[in-house]
Amino acid sequence: MSLDVLSLTRELVAVDTIGHGESDALAVVAPRLENAGFTVEIIEHEPGRGTLVADWHTGLDTPPLCLSGHVDTVPLGGAPWQHDPFRAEPDGDRLYGRGTSDMKGGVAAIVAAASKLAATRPRRAGLRLVLTAAEETGSAGARAAADRLRGRPAGPLVITEPTGNAVLHGHKGALWLSALAGGVTAHGSMPHLGDNAVYKLARAVGRLETYAFDAEPHAVMGAPTLNVGTFHGGLNTNSVPDSAEATIDIRTVAGQDHGSVLASLAERVGDEVRLSPLVDLPPVWTDPADEWAASVAEIAREITGSQDSEPRAASYFTDASVLTPALGGVPTVICGPGEAEQAHVTDEWVSLRKLAESVAILERVCVAWCGL
Incomplete structure (x- = not known):
């Protein structure tokens, strides 16, 4: 099964999730994941504010790779927008709208990559997707899901927050x-x-x-x-x-x-x-010399053509603060198609090229871990 990441991003942006309504956004992706063969559970920490946990072949000997992003967004601000914040209008290489960079584009990349790979059968490990609510105000959605995740076998974690597809090894x-x-x-x-x-x-x-x-x-x-x-x-x-x-x-x-x-x-x-x-x-940090983290960084460099090999970290926080310890302190990287400088700004946008790159990166990372 193959999903178009551009169309999926536009569908997600069209759902207003400014401090509410995350379950409505998850209703866009949940049927697609179920049709692809994922077992889907939605955990609401308050009515209408759900976090999705989707499992695919997670019972194999090697623990599943976890991919995560949030679907809530921040207010529009007082300045007028030149582009409708909920239409996700393309203009050249840019797709405009609230959440395109932070981070519905990253969520769409996760769902597109995972759905495509679900048509195959893993030899080594499966996948677990955690798509959260209420990250922007302190990761309440991730906390609601954490109790369901603790104690389950867990592999490494990729958070597709905006990094311009560079691999960051942690955050403050x-x-x-x-x-x-x-x-x-x-x-x-x-x-x-x-x-x-x-x-x-x-x-x-x-x-x-x-x-x-x-x-x-x-x-x-x-x-x-x-x-x-x-x-x-x-x-x-x-x-x-x-x-x-x-x-x-x-x-x-x-x-x-x-x-x-x-x-x-x-x-x-x-x-x-x-x-x-x-x-x-708490802060999150994975040693750049970690074998898996180093392999993800190499994949990202190959696909993007970047020559930058210096370790980097984010100044912003992510759901990894909750999910990484809940999963047992697994290796964690942050790598997504959005631009950190576009987060929370008027006329927020994401690069169409980087959306496609993100899907390619995630596919390669999943293939390597799952043995596809």
């Missing part, structure tokens, strides 16, 4: 925190009767500007980072605020423990503020 972790300060309200003309939560939070956040991580920069990922993204306090001008909250975005590197980072930051901000995690996704 994401630890997002809420910093909450409390106080006592009073009339703004009598501040001595209150306890100002904004002052408390401001003092704490100010200490973070010069915070230094107790971690050496990673050879490929670089250094961990910290950014205070929001700061809110009070309800009106003429009252002493009794509550204030900031949010903090920390990107960690391989070797850092999030529990230790949180403890260090709590000590830094002091007792006036309470820190609590909003998103807690």
Whole structure:
């Protein structure tokens, strides 16, 4: 069975999955996978927000190769689009629409490659597809599927997030925190009767500007980072605020423990503020010398014609933060047709050439692992 990756990408983009409706997008691909011979299960972590797990010959002696991508997308933004975000209009080599790069194009490549290969019979191993919901807001869909995946035999993992079809060997972790300060309200003309939560939070956040991580920069990922993204306090001008909250975005590197980072930051901000995690996704890293990871990188270079052999990592997080440990710490690479710079932007696009390349890469990787 052969599916056209361009048509499938367009069908997926036409389904609005901005923070909802992932099950509707999965309804586009589930029948095709079932017709190709996959056993399909959809796990909803909330109504209408499903994650698909599809198995094909997963009972062989060698554990199955896992291919994964997410079908949720981010809001369109306030700027007007020149191309309809849900029509996926081709223009030359570019296919425009929300999710074309991040990452319905990568999901379409997975389904197209897997469906084609399902017409054959593996000698060595099968395939497992995990197409997730709610990745953009902290991988809730992957978490919902993780319990079903733990304990099952599992081979390596490919995440088709946007990389321009380059192979990345990992990504930074994401630890997002809420910093909450409390106080006592009073009339703004009598501040001595209150306890100002904004002052408390401001003092704490100010200490973070010069915070230094107790971690050496990673050879490929670089250094961990910290950014205070929001700061809110009070309800009106003429009252002493009794509550204030900031949010903090920390990107960690391989070797850092999030529990230790949180403890260090709590000590830094002091007792006036309470820190609590909003998103807690660890970094992911596979040694580029790993035999399987090296073979995938070589396949990608051959198909794309790239001469770049330097190991690379992503600054963004992926569902690998959840799936890689759930699968037992398997070797993991990130390689997909989208462009990282197109993620979340107005008039997002993906290259038609790179969509075709992605299918070819995935086919070769699957053939090598499955023994087709």
